Amino acid sequence: MPDLMTAYANAYRRFRWCLPATFNFGRDVVDAHAQRQPDKLALLWCDDSGAERRYTFGEMRTLSNRFANLLAGAGVRRGDRVIVMLPRIPQWQVAMVGCLKLGAVPIPCIEMLTAKDVGYRIGHAGATAVVAHRDSVGKFDGIPGIGTRIAVGGAPGWLDFDEALAACDADFACADMAPDEPAILYYTSGSTGNPKGVLHAARALYSWRVAASDWQGLREDDLMWCTADTGWSKAGTSILFGPWSAGTAVLFYNGPFDPATRLELMARHGVTVFCGAATEFRHLVNARFADYDLGRLRLAVSAGEAVNPEVVRRWREGTGVELREGYGQTETLMTVVNPPGAPVRPGAMGLPLPGSTLAILDEQGRPLPPGTSGQLALRLPNPQVMLGYWNDPDLTASTRVQHEGAEYLLTGDLAHADADGYLYYDGRSDDIISSAGYRIGPMEVENALIEHPAVLECAVVGSPDAERGEIVKAFVTLRPGFEPGDALVRALQDHVKQVTAPYKYPRAIAFVEALPKTASGKLMRRLLREREYAALAPDASPRQPA
Known part of the structure; x- marks a missing residue:
């Protein structure tokens, strides 16, 4: 990789993965921040009714401890799978971190899922507990196997989230999670059949912090706002795992998308890093930026779909802030980014994230030269990569390919690289x-x-x-x-x-x-x-x- 982007090239060359012997996100991130800075802001929540609430890391430690005790008292054990289907409310963070402290495996789900959708996930994963909002509890009627039901707002036959939490002890001894121990399970669409369960280990929750540092450049004095739905892996990395690993506070807004509201909230709360979908940016660039004080905003990022170069240009001209894309998958999370200090090239996804080695392979698994389109592959081992598809070793094996002693994970995406290592997306190799x-x-x-x-x-x-x-x-x-x-x-x-x-x-x-x-x-x-x-x-x- 050439030295024309010195800062990036040096960071990439020097990077080495250094994983801890054990890792529990609840203890080693949330509780660690709470021990060091108990009054440091962790979460600023608001909604479209004007309600607002701030939570410190100290409060999040206590609340997540109580939730871990609630699960344990209800019979949930280490390794059990727990459906977490909540809107953008603080109970989502509490439930997610509480599950991780216990060593239970949360399954984040979007609220738009139907009864059929949640029934499949519960049956396929063997989930034994559910945390949901009272507006969604009807979707779980008649589904067998759920021993523990917890509802935010309460519901007949369900534990009331807040009442049950208040009755639980505020201290909890977190599980010592081995690096390869299952930690979180996401469901993602496949080109054939039902959604696939993507199982990630504790090491992934640790390693996802690299995108927060080497793509978003997060600091403890930042306020980050990522608008992703709570059921997507992007929410995990850019609302929970990435920002809190950096000690960064997050803005969490529960309300519909409206360009004016987005910009007003950024201005009012002093958001410094904003992460949104390309579809949002296409609308935001049509707003009157002069009406909003975005003086604290220093970076915008997007992932999940391409942002048109014209949108990138208009955003930069309107805000004075760069919009840097990234690429990842539920199976790997962020692996290609436009890092700080490196020039953005129109049409490019970016450069490999430090710690990730990408290759373009032909149908026989052989590396292709720059300018030639082939399947984008990630060299293994890489701690960001999934353990595998839940209960499907054959499907997991089909994503691996060997070449001259090296093993790669096939992404299913087609891409090509230029002479400087920038990667360009060329479409899917399947029907997704x-x-x-x-x-x-x-x-x-x-x-x-x-x-x-x-x-x-x-x-x-x-x-x-x-x-x-x-x-x-x-x-x-x-x-x-x-x-x-x-x-x-x-x-x-x-x-x-x-x-x-x-x-x-x-x-x-x-x-x-x-x-x-x-x-x-x-x-x-x-x-x-x-x-x-x-x-x-x-x-x-x-x-x-x-």
């Missing part, structure tokens, strides 16, 4: 749809559509969209007796919203006589997707990090 930062498996939507009596066959692909990067588009063949039309489009969309998480619904539906298939009858989604992109100009090919 990336829409406004959400990863959507086509079969999940197809399975929902096929349950509707009007649908004979269907295929779902990503279709290019200026605002969301891609949208879900469904191609549908109808059963006899049904006629295409706007009313049926709305009915199918509403049906999908009821069957699976609403963000997965097809925003576009095309009725067709037949679907493209191979000679053996296999659906050719890629052909449909290529037709969608063929309508674009040559320079508008898909480029959205997973």
Whole structure:
């Protein structure tokens, strides 16, 4: 890697992973900060009603201790899986850290999941406990195997979160977690079948701090705001694990997206580092920046989908602040970033994060030269990488490839590198749809559509969209007796919203006589997707990090 970016090149060359013998995020980060600076701000929470509450690290230590005791008293043990499905409220941090202190494995989930979605996760993971808001408890009715139910706001048959917490002891002896001990389980869409359970170890919770230091440059005097949903791994790394590892306070806002509100909150609270989805930035750059005092803001970052270079330019001109992208996956978290001190190149995802060695491989697992597109792969071992897919060793093994004594994790993304090591995203090697930062498996939507009596066959692909990067588009063949039309489009969309998480619904539906298939009858989604992109100009090919 050339020395034209001296600070980055030196940091990358000198970096060495140095993992502790044991690591418990609750004890070694939250409690450690509380011991050193009990009155240091950890969390500034507010919502769209105007409510606001501040929490210090000392308070978070006590509350998470109480929650760990609550779980233990209810029979939850080390290694047990716990569904945590909460909105952006402080009880989310309390529950997450409390689970980690006990050594239980939290499964963060977005609230948009349906009863079918949560039922699958509970059954697949063997979860025995659930923490949810009272507005969502109905989704868990009739689901077997849940021995402990805790509701924020209380609900019949559920423990009341705050009342139960108040009755618990404020001291707790945290579990000594070995580096490879399971610590957190995320679910992410796959190109086929149901969502995959991505299991991460305690070492990952420790190692994710590198992105906070070498991408976001977080400091103890920062206030960071990441707008990710609590069910996504990005929330873990940029709302919880990354900032608190750096001693950085976080802003946590529970309310709908509105550009003016975003900017007003940044100005009012003095946010210094802002992390949002590309879709948000596309709206934010249309605001009147002069109406807001963003003097404390020093950096903006984005991950999950590509930010158009024009948006990056307009954001920089409007705020005077850089917008630096990053790339990662649920399986690895951040591995490619635009680090401080290195120039941003239009269209590039960035450079390898210190501690991560990336390669572009051909179909035989051989490294490709600069300028040649191939599969993006991460060299192993790397502590950021998942332990594997939950209860699926064959699928886990399929992501590994060996070449000349080196082992790599295949990301499923296509990319190429330039002569200076900058990486450029070239699309997916499978059918995953990336829409406004959400990863959507086509079969999940197809399975929902096929349950509707009007649908004979269907295929779902990503279709290019200026605002969301891609949208879900469904191609549908109808059963006899049904006629295409706007009313049926709305009915199918509403049906999908009821069957699976609403963000997965097809925003576009095309009725067709037949679907493209191979000679053996296999659906050719890629052909449909290529037709969608063929309508674009040559320079508008898909480029959205997973």
